Amino acid sequence: MVEVHDVSLAYRLSHSTPTTFKEFAIRMAQRQVKYEKLWALDGVSFHVDAGETVGIVGPNGAGKSTLMKVIARVLPPTGGRVIVRGTVAPMIELGAGFNAELTAFENIVLYGTLLGRDSDRMRERAAEIADWAGLSEFLDVPIRSYSSGMLARLGFSVATDVHPELLVVDEVLSVGDAAFQKKSRERIERMMEEGAAIVLVSHDLDTVREISQRALWLDRGRVKLLGDPDEVIGAYLRHAGVDEDDHAAPRAAPLRPVEAPDTDQAASGG
Numbered sequence: 001m002v003e004v005h006d007v008s009l010a011y012r013l014s015h016s017t018p019t020t021f022k023e024f025a026i027r028m029a030q031r032q033v034k035y036e037k038l039w040a041l042d043g044v045s046f047h048v049d050a051g052e053t054v055g056i057v058g059p060n061g062a063g064k065s066t067l068m069k070v071i072a073r074v075l076p077p078t079g080g081r082v083i084v085r086g087t088v089a090p091m092i093e094l095g096a097g098f099n100a101e102l103t104a105f106e107n108i109v110l111y112g113t114l115l116g117r118d119s120d121r122m123r124e125r126a127a128e129i130a131d132w133a134g135l136s137e138f139l140d141v142p143i144r145s146y147s148s149g150m151l152a153r154l155g156f157s158v159a160t161d162v163h164p165e166l167l168v169v170d171e172v173l174s175v176g177d178a179a180f181q182k183k184s185r186e187r188i189e190r191m192m193e194e195g196a197a198i199v200l201v202s203h204d205l206d207t208v209r210e211i212s213q214r215a216l217w218l219d220r221g222r223v224k225l226l227g228d229p230d231e232v233i234g235a236y237l238r239h240a241g242v243d244e245d246d247h248a249a250p251r252a253a254p255l256r257p258v259e260a261p262d263t264d265q266a267a268s269g270g
Contacts, residue, residue: 001047001050001052001085001086001165001166002047002048002082002083002085002197002199003082004070005080005081006043006044006079007044007082008043008044008221009070009075009077009079009221010078011037011038011040041067042221043080043223044067044222044223049197050195052214053192053198053211053212054199054200054215055202055209056199056215056218057205057208057232057236058217058218061220062218062220062221063220064170064201065092065201067201068090068199069092072088073088085165086164087162089162091167091168091169091170093170097110097114098110098143098151098155099143100144101144102143103143104138104139105130107143107154108122108125108154109126125161127139129154129158130157134153135150156180160184163196164191165195165197166197166198166199167188167197167198169199169201169202200212205233205237208233209230212229214226214228214229214232215228215229215232215233217235224236224239
C-alpha cells in the first residue's frame with residue numbers, strides 16, 4: 001500500500017542573520033550566505049500493507065511529523081522515494097488549509113480540493129460533512145468565529161469523508177473532547193475493518209500498542225528498530241531511561257474507547 005525506500009530529507013539552515021530583506025539580497029548576490037544541511041530524515045525504509053497499521057514512535061525532533069508529511073506528499077524528499085498505491089487521507093495539522101474569512105461550506109470545498117478531490121463532489125458532500133462534524137447550523141458562518149474544537153471536527157470530517165487505501169494520522173486522535181475522540185476513533189476503526197493501511201504517529205504508547213501490528217522507532221531521522229510493538233516500545237523506553245512498568249499495557253481490541261455521553265458540541269463551541 002505504501003513503500004518508503006531509503007528516504008532522506010534535508011532542511012537548509014542559514015548561518016547569516018540579516019536584519020532586512022535588502023541586506024539578505026546583497027549577501028546572496030555576493031555569495032556570502034552560507035547554509036548547513038540539517039537531516040530530518042536519513043535513509044528511512046519500511047512498508048505498510050493493506051489492512052496493516054504501523055505506529056511510529058520516537059522523541060520530539062526525531063523526524064516523525066516530517067516523515068508523515070513526506071508520505072502524504074506535503075514535502076518532497078531530498079533523496080529516495082515513496083510509492084503509494086491508492087487514495088490517501090492525511091490527518092496532519094487538521095484544518096491547516098482553511099481560510100478564516102471563508103464560510104465552513106467554502107472551506108470544505110477548498111480543503112477537499114487541496115486534498116485532491118473534485119470540487120463539485122465536495123459541494124455535494126458539504127452538508128453531510130458538516131452534519132457529521134455537528135456543525136450543520138454553522139455551515140454558512142465564517143470559520144474565524146469557530147473554536148479550535150470546531151475547526152478540528154470540521155478538518156477531521158473533511159479528511160475522512162472518503163474511504164482511503166492509506167490513512168496518515170499524526171497525533172490527531174487526542175484532539176477534541178471525549179465525545180469527538182470517541183466518534184473519530186469509531187470512524188478510523190471502520191476504515192481499518194475495510195482494509196485501509198494506516199501509518200500512525202503518537203506519543204500515546206498505549207494507543208500504538210493497541211492498534212498497531214508493527215511499530216517503528218525513529219530517532220534523529222533514522223530507523224532504530226522496526227518490529228513487534230511491545231518489543232519496539234520496550235527498547236525505546238529502556239533507551240530513554242523510563243521504567244517500562246509505568247507504560248505497560250495489555251494488547252486490546254483496536255480503538256475501543258470508553259463510552260462518552262452525547263453532548264451538543266456545536267452549541268457549546270467544541
